[in-house]
Each structure stands twice: as structure tokens, then as C-alpha cells.
Amino acid sequence: MLVFAKARLLAAPLVLAMAGCGTMSFAPQANDGAFSISASATSVNTNxxxxxxxxxxxGExxxxxxxxxxxxxxAxxxxxxxxxxGIYTPPNALSLDExxxxxxxxxxxxxxxxxVETVMVHPGFVQPLLPQNxxxxxxxxxxxxxxxxxxSGGRVEWSLSTSGAGGGEENPLLGTLSGETCQRNAQRYTTCRVTYxxxxxxxAGAVYLIASVNGSPATAPLKILLDDKGVNSSPSANQAIQTGAIALGSSGSNDNDYDTWQDRNGDPxxxxCCGGTLGALVADAQGNQYILSNNHVLAESDQAKAGDxxxxxxxxxxxxxxxxxAGATVHPVGTLKFYVPLASTQTNVDAAVASVAPGAVDPAGSILQLGGPGADEALTAAPPMAGHGEALTAANLNTLQVAKSGRTTGLTCSTVDSVDLTVKVDYYRDCAETxxxxxxxxxxQIGIAGxxxxDSGDSGALVLDAANAQPVGLYFAGGSDGKGNGIxxxxxxxxxxxxLSSRGGSAFxxxxxxxxxxxxxxxYDTAAGETAGPEVSDGARERAQFVAETLAAPLVNNExxxxxxxxxxxxxxxxxxxxxxxxDAAKLKTAEPQTAIPETVGGIRTQVIATDALSLARGVEPAAPAxxxxxHLTAAALTHAGVVERQYASALMSDPAIFGVGVTQSEDDASQAALLVLADVNQSPRVMPATLGGLRVRYMRLHRFHVTRSKYAEPNAVSSCALKGLEATRQSRAERSASEWRVPAELGH
Structure with missing residues (x-):
């Protein structure tokens, strides 16, 4: 799949027969020697x-x-x-610590x-810590x-660290933790809280709050920026219910964006359910105002009806x-007006608009956390710049920082990492992605670094130029490798x-x-180039060393x-x-003529690092490029790279392992443009050329994007209300509207 667009919440009823809990022993099992079995690990958490x-x-x-x-x-x-x-998937929840x-x-x-083989299962986290930052x-x-x-049990152990990996001695300079509590129930996941x-x-700096389950290796980090810009900011503001005329950047959804199932008794x-972000306020030429978000947030990926x-x-x-x-806590702020169809080769955006209910939305178009700090240093709501937004050019890309305010991660900031992106996105009819x-x-498309x-639930958020609040884009998809790299x-x-103007018949x-x-x-991301990548094998390093000492040696020319x-x-x-x-860094600055450095030598990539002769003599030269x-490329370089991208994108993406191709800047030689290729971390591309069309090729290995799950989710990620797997039959939207259904009495919040 190729989007982690809107967030998903599973709400399954559960009546636990706790007599099925407890301990049991396994009788020794003799193996007759005809074959043996082995496991990739002796223990695993529920994710x-x-x-x-x-x-x-x-050996066969x-x-x-x-x-x-x-x-x-x-039981x-x-x-x-x-x-x-032979792939074993643990249950969604445990009734024991292990x-x-x-x-x-x-x-x-x-x-x-x-x-036979026995493995131990430990509880994992159901979702990232809340808030996520x-x-x-x-x-x-x-x-x-x-x-x-x-x-009915379990605990979270909390600690503070200067690293997302945890560890280190207790340090009062990092802050303090207090008020640790856990709520345990036979019909709900255990929920624990702490106050930092x-x-x-x-x-100014950062501290990580580290949470671990029952003292096991299952951990989750929360990054907290301290005294950054002198403000208080948390996504909790984006998720809360608002009264009166709401500010946008908030949690929102189509009221019908849920899946209905039947239990074993035939009761629906x-x-x-799903949701995302109500991104911004737009207006047509007649002054009619609408809420803007993604199609898959407001219109259920083409499944919704006008008026929902x-x-x-x-x-x-x-x-x-x-x-x-009964018991609904959400409130209506509009009705679906129209959407740009996804299932069409004639459209190129994921967008929909909803007519504003009278008095439901701030008519000035304010968005949560876009303003300055208030009396308690919490960021206030403020409108973006009005109009048609800001196009990306070589001139503004050089200094551009972008921000967004979304349901899940609140206010965040980053830089544009790629342009002219071609990406494939899979859409589903249901929240469960079945x-x-x-x-x-x-x-x-626009690719934003970090x-x-x-994360999931931020879909529909307006992306802005942080320097002037000019709209730049509408966020709809993204992914991660789980190791600090993402887009x-x-x-x-x-x-x-x-x-929107074409579909609505009026200029928006x-x-x-x-x-x-x-x-x-x-x-909240680490600085560019600081995330750890895979180690180079001994064989690959030896080949590079041989080339550096032989074929590349003639490149050296001090003059x-x-x-x-x-x-x-x-x-x-x-x-x-x-x-x-x-x-020589000095000659780079003075733009003196240099011998052209090839992208590869002897089939090995080159990497250009600026330094000086004295640093080399002392052995203190940089080990990697800054x-x-x-x-930071010229307009001519970007234009040429765009031509190359369009020339090769289709052929590259015919490989099932590749789901995106765009234009970026090389990290091996920052003076050069490069093609960016997004490849599935779990698949091997047929070929991975170092250059195409005279450009370097930069690869990002990512998990394929998800529509409803957090991009940090592990293979067996469960929803925050799913206490067991569902075995009943799902109803279609038409079937569910014609039947009586019930809301589970016990939800796992």
C-alpha cells in the first residue's frame, strides 16, 4: 500500500471469560528425527x-x-x-505479563x-504514546x-533520557515524572499515564520520555522539545472537541466513515472507524465557504455521498x-459538497470540500497553532495567507521551511526534500483495508523530509511556508523505514x-x-544526514578501498x-x-575550475567532501559530507532533472518494489541534482543503477505507506480498541444503512 493517510480506530466488543487465563504446562514433545523446526526468535511482542x-x-x-x-x-x-x-502472528492482547x-x-x-517449538509472547504498545510529540x-x-x-494487568515503566534509544543515568536537569497511574480492566487494554x-x-534542546512494557524490550519514545521558540505545543489541541466556530487543523471525519460487522449471533x-484533519477554509468566487481536506478523509475514498x-x-x-x-460526542460542522474522484486518470489530487454549517467554522479561516503564543505560551490559532498559495521554485526552495498543523502530530516543521514526485497510492473501500x-x-507531487x-490522521492538513504562512500544499500520504528516515x-x-475550481464550476x-x-x-526530526543507515559489508568496503587506491587515485590534483x-x-x-x-573547500567557495568528478569510478559511487590540506595532514578530515x-540547486539543474525524471519514472515504477520517483539533491555530492527512488524495504528492486540520464540516483528504502495505521506500526499492529480478531462478516455501506446496529458497550480507550 502507499498511503498512511487517515487514522483508524477499531471498536470491537469483548466479554472475556477469565477462567481461560492462568498457567499451563506443555508436555515434553519427542521429535522422531524426520525433520526439525526452528524459529527466527524465541520471544516476540504482540506487534x-x-x-x-x-x-x-x-538441510532441504x-x-x-x-x-x-x-x-x-x-481462551x-x-x-x-x-x-x-510458517509466519506466526501473536494475539492482539494478552491476559498475562507474558x-x-x-x-x-x-x-x-x-x-x-x-x-513442536515454544515461544514467549509479551505485550507491546497498542499505538504510539499520546501525544506523539x-x-x-x-x-x-x-x-x-x-x-x-x-x-487486567500489566504496567508501563517510565524514564527520561537524552536519546530516543533510552538509557543513561537519572538526571534532574531533564525534568521529573510524577503521578504514575494505570487503569486495568478485563474488557479493555491497560492504559497508563504519567505527568512530565x-x-x-x-x-533549548530535547528530552525523550521512554516508556517500556513490564520492563521488557518493548519501548516507545516521546520527543519533547524544551524551550524551543518559547512556546507550548501539543497535538492534544488538534484532537479536542471545540465549541462555537471551530478553528481548522483539527480532527474530523465523515460521519459514515466506519465499518459495520456482524457478530456470531448475527447482530451488527x-x-x-477512520478520520483525518479538517485542513483549511476555502471559498468559491461567490463567497461560499467550504472545509478543505482529502477525498479519503471527507469522502471515504469515493464511497461517500453529497450531503453526508x-x-x-x-x-x-x-x-x-x-x-x-446515543452518547455521541462529535458534532456536525458541515456536509460533504463534492470531491475530486480518485478512480480517474484525469485527476491528480486527493481533495474534497464540505459546505460549512452556519456558525460552525471561524469565517476568517483560522488554523490551530499557526499563531503566536498566548498568555500560557500555548500557540494560538491564526489564518494562513489568503489566495492561491505559493509555487515552489529554485529561489524559494533554497531557504524554504514548511509547517503543518494536523490531528495526530500537531504543529511540525521540516524542509522540502523532493519535487516532481511520481508516486503510486493504494486506496481501500473500508477502514480495515480489506x-x-x-x-x-x-x-x-511535493516530498517533505523527515x-x-x-503521521496517520494528519491527512488533509494544509502545508505552509513557515516564513509567511503562504499555503504550499495539501498533505495526503507518507511513510517511514522505522529507523528515523521518512517522507x-x-x-x-x-x-x-x-x-476544485474545475469540479465546482467556480474559482476557488x-x-x-x-x-x-x-x-x-x-x-522533531534529527538533522539531515544524522540518522543511522545500514552498515557496509566487508566485501563492499574492500571493493571501494581497492578502487579508491587504484582507479580513483589519478583524480587527485592539488592545483x-x-x-x-x-x-x-x-x-x-x-x-x-x-x-x-x-x-579543497576554499577553491569550492571561489568557484575556481576543478577537474570534473565522475559519479562513479570502477562501478563504485563517488562521494565529494569539502576539507583542506591541513585537516588531511592532521587526520581530522570529515568522514562524511555535511x-x-x-x-539548493539552480533552476537549470532542477529543470534538467525534471526532464530525466519524466524519462525514467515509468520504467522504474514498473518494478513492483519501486513506488515513487522524483527529483532531489544528491547527498553524496550536494552540488548535484539526483533522482529519488522510493523502494519497498521488504523487497529488492530488480536493478539499482547508480546513475540514470547523467544524474546520480538516491534511494530511500521505506515501508509501503498505510491508509489507516500509524507509519510507526509494526507488522502485527492492532488498533486501540481491537481486543480480539474479528471473524464475522463485514456489511457493505448499503447493508449497514438498512439494518439496526449497536455501538459496543466497552471500548478500549
Whole structure:
């Protein structure tokens, strides 16, 4: 899949028969020696998976039938499942702090021959900590919530660190933790809370609040910026219900954006729901105002009908309870007017608009947290610049920082990392992603750097120039490698307004102010080039060293500013070796003629690093290039790279492992443009050329994007209300509207 667009919340009823909990022992199982089985790990948390393998004495794979045959977990919650290929998936929740699970393999054609293996399952986190990020002034407090996949027990252990990996000694200069509590219930996930108090005296920096489940390796970090810009900021403001005329940038959804299932008795109930961000206010030429967001947020990926109610907050922040149900906490702020169809080769944006209910939305178009700090240093709401937004050019890309205010991650800031992006996006008819709808290819999209700029639920947020609040794009998709590298994708705002105007029969523009103003630029990502990449193998490093000492040696020419060659690791192709070419920084600044440095030598990528002769002589030269965030290229270089992108994108994306191609700046040689290729971290592209059309090629290996799950989700990620797998039949939207359904009495919030 290719989007992690809107967030998903599963709401499944559960009545636990706790008599099924407790301990059990497994009788020793003798293996007759006909084959053996092994597991990729001896323990796993509820978010992960384990791969089992069966092997004959000859070393060849054995054909077996897999089954989970026992365990210590509650009978209602189950022991998990294993598929035909031997991939074991744990249950969504545990009734113990840890539970043993037994897996059996039976040899095909000989049912009497079997082997067993036992693994331990531990609870993991149901979702990232809430809030997912925050900025605090000295002495300010923040309540943090962690939800774990255990019922009737379990705990979260909290600590503070200067690193997202945790560790280190207790340090009062990092702040203090207090008020630790946990709510435990037989029918809900265990939810634990703690209050963090920022130190009174602190220099600008960051602290990480680390949460671990039952003291196990299952951890979740929360990055808190301290005294950054002198403001308090948290996504809690974007998720809260508002009264009166609301500010946008808030949680919202179509009131029908939920899936209805039938339980074993044939009774229908709401199983899960979705939502995103009500991004901005737009108006047509007649002055009619509309809420702008994505099609997949307001119009359920082409499945909605004009006139559907639009809620604030979205159902995901209202316990999946729609307006028609008793106990609903959401309220209507508009009705769906129209959407730009996704299932069309003639459209190139993910956008929809809703007519504003009288008095429901601030007519000035204010967006949460775009203004300056208020009396308590909390960021206030403010409108964006009115009009048709700002197009990206070589001139503004050089200094551009972009911001967005969205439902899940609140106010965040980053830089544009790529332009002219071609990406594939998979859409589904349902929140559970069980019914594929359409795979759409977008062209000329904007790529925004970083792993923490957005997450699931931020879809529909307006992306702005942080220097002047000019609209730049409409966020709709993104992804991560789970190791600190990521990208967010936005439709250019000009394209969004043009397609709305075409569909609506009237010219659309963004509602806002005529006075430019700055937006606080809160950056939660690490600096460019600082995230860890894969290590270079010994063989690859040896090949690079051989080339550096032989084929690349003739490049050295002190008079022309090429000082030395060495061996390093490529930033454009993580995991590959590189030939470092050290160049004289002073001659770079004076633009003196240099010998052209080829993109590769002997099939090995080159990497250009600026230094000086004295540093080389002393052995203190840089080991890697200085990577500056953003794009710093000439208009001619960008234009040429765009031509190359259009020439090669289609052929590259015919490879199932590749889902995006765009224009970026090389990290191995910052003076050069490069093609950006987005490749599935779990698949190997057929070929990975170092250059195409005379340009360097930079690769990002990412998990394919998700429509409803957090991009930080692990393979077996569960929703925050899903206490067990659903086995009943899903109803279509037409069926659910004709039947009586119920909201689960117990939800896992």
C-alpha cells in the first residue's frame, strides 16, 4: 500500500471469560528425527511476528502443515495464528505479563511425524504514546498516555533520557515524572499515564520520555522539545472537541466513515472507524465557504455521498460513535459538497470540500497553532495567507521551511526534500483495508523530509511556508523505514485549487489573511544526514578501498583542488561503499575550475567532501559530507532533472518494489541534482543503477505507506480498541444503512 493517510480506530466488543487465563504446562514433545523446526526468535511482542522454518536432515526445506496447538493466554483472546508459510502472528492482547505459545509442524504425507517449538509472547504498545510529540517552556507540565496490549494487568515503566534509544543515568536537569497511574480492566487494554514536568532552568534542546512494557524490550519514545521558540505545543489541541466556530487543523471525519460487522449471533455493530484533519477554509468566487481536506478523509475514498455530515472531532476521537447513536460526542460542522474522484486518470489530487454549517467554522479561516503564543505560551490559532498559495521554485526552495498543523502530530516543521514526485497510492473501500478500491498514480507531487513531520490522521492538513504562512500544499500520504528516515507527500496547493475550481464550476481560493506572518517552526526530526543507515559489508568496503587506491587515485590534483581519495559509505545508496573524493573547500567557495568528478569510478559511487590540506595532514578530515536539509540547486539543474525524471519514472515504477520517483539533491555530492527512488524495504528492486540520464540516483528504502495505521506500526499492529480478531462478516455501506446496529458497550480507550 502507499498511503498512511487517515487514522483508524477499531471498536470491537469483548466479554472475556477469565477462567481461560492462568498457567499451563506443555508436555515434553519427542521429535522422531524426520525433520526439525526452528524459529527466527524465541520471544516476540504482540506487534511483531516470528518466522518458523522446517528442515529435513539433508538441510532441504521440509513440507509441513503448521498449527498453534496451545498456550497460556485467555481462551477468548486466543494464542495467535500461523500461516501456511510458517509466519506466526501473536494475539492482539494478552491476559498475562507474558504467555508461552506452542507451535506444531506435521510432516506432509506423514501425520505421525511432528515437531513442536515454544515461544514467549509479551505485550507491546497498542499505538504510539499520546501525544506523539510536544514542545514545552521551562516548568510546564504534560500528561502522557501509553496503552498496552494486556488486559487486567500489566504496567508501563517510565524514564527520561537524552536519546530516543533510552538509557543513561537519572538526571534532574531533564525534568521529573510524577503521578504514575494505570487503569486495568478485563474488557479493555491497560492504559497508563504519567505527568512530565519540564525543568525550570533549561537550555533549548530535547528530552525523550521512554516508556517500556513490564520492563521488557518493548519501548516507545516521546520527543519533547524544551524551550524551543518559547512556546507550548501539543497535538492534544488538534484532537479536542471545540465549541462555537471551530478553528481548522483539527480532527474530523465523515460521519459514515466506519465499518459495520456482524457478530456470531448475527447482530451488527461498528467494528472500526477512520478520520483525518479538517485542513483549511476555502471559498468559491461567490463567497461560499467550504472545509478543505482529502477525498479519503471527507469522502471515504469515493464511497461517500453529497450531503453526508462532517464531524468535529473525527470519529477516531469520538470512540467510533456517530451522530445518530446515543452518547455521541462529535458534532456536525458541515456536509460533504463534492470531491475530486480518485478512480480517474484525469485527476491528480486527493481533495474534497464540505459546505460549512452556519456558525460552525471561524469565517476568517483560522488554523490551530499557526499563531503566536498566548498568555500560557500555548500557540494560538491564526489564518494562513489568503489566495492561491505559493509555487515552489529554485529561489524559494533554497531557504524554504514548511509547517503543518494536523490531528495526530500537531504543529511540525521540516524542509522540502523532493519535487516532481511520481508516486503510486493504494486506496481501500473500508477502514480495515480489506477491500482494495483503486491504485492511483500521482505526478508532480511535493516530498517533505523527515520521519516526524506527519503521521496517520494528519491527512488533509494544509502545508505552509513557515516564513509567511503562504499555503504550499495539501498533505495526503507518507511513510517511514522505522529507523528515523521518512517522507511526507503533498499535492501542490495550486493543483488542488485548480481541480476544485474545475469540479465546482467556480474559482476557488484559500480563505485567510492578507498580512504575512511567521509560523513557529517546531522540528522533531534529527538533522539531515544524522540518522543511522545500514552498515557496509566487508566485501563492499574492500571493493571501494581497492578502487579508491587504484582507479580513483589519478583524480587527485592539488592545483585543481582535488586533495585525496579514501573509502566511505554512500548516503545516496545506504549500505553501499563509496570512494570519497576530498576537495579543497576554499577553491569550492571561489568557484575556481576543478577537474570534473565522475559519479562513479570502477562501478563504485563517488562521494565529494569539502576539507583542506591541513585537516588531511592532521587526520581530522570529515568522514562524511555535511548534509544541509532542503534543495539548493539552480533552476537549470532542477529543470534538467525534471526532464530525466519524466524519462525514467515509468520504467522504474514498473518494478513492483519501486513506488515513487522524483527529483532531489544528491547527498553524496550536494552540488548535484539526483533522482529519488522510493523502494519497498521488504523487497529488492530488480536493478539499482547508480546513475540514470547523467544524474546520480538516491534511494530511500521505506515501508509501503498505510491508509489507516500509524507509519510507526509494526507488522502485527492492532488498533486501540481491537481486543480480539474479528471473524464475522463485514456489511457493505448499503447493508449497514438498512439494518439496526449497536455501538459496543466497552471500548478500549
Amino acid at each position: 511483531g511476528q516470528i518466522a518458523f522454518h522446517a528442515t529435513l536432515p539433508s 526445506p521440509a513440507a509441513v502443515k503448521w498449527a498453534v496447538t496451545g498456550g497460556q493466554n485467555s 477468548v483472546l486466543g494464542e495467535g495464528k500461523i500461516d501456511a508459510s 504467555a508461552a505459545v506452542q507451535v506444531r509442524a506435521v510432516l506432509a504425507g506423514n501425520p505421525a511425524s511432528s515437531a 510536544a514542545a514545552l517552556t521551562p516548568g510546564s507540565a504534560l500528561e502522557v498516555t501509553g496503552q498496552i496490549a494486556e488486559v 514536568l519540564a525543568p525550570v532552568a533549561v537550555q 455493530y461498528i467494528a472500526d 455530515p462532517i464531524d468535529q472531532p473525527g470519529l477516531i476521537d469520538g470512540a467510533c460513535v456517530p451522530l445518530s447513536a 477491500e482494495p478500491y483503486y491504485t492511483k498514480t500521482y505526478v508532480n 520521519d516526524h513531520f506527519t 511526507s507527500i503533498a499535492n501542490p496547493i495550486g493543483d488542488v485549487l485548480d481541480e 481560493s484559500v480563505v485567510g489573511t492578507t498580512a504575512a506572518h511567521e509560523v513557529a517552526c517546531l522540528k 585543481k583542488g582535488i586533495l585525496a581519495t579514501a573509502t566511505g559509505k554512500s548516503l545516496d545508496a545506504p549500505g553501499e561503499g563509496a570512494v570519497i573524493v576530498y576537495v 548534509v544541509e536539509a532542503g534543495i
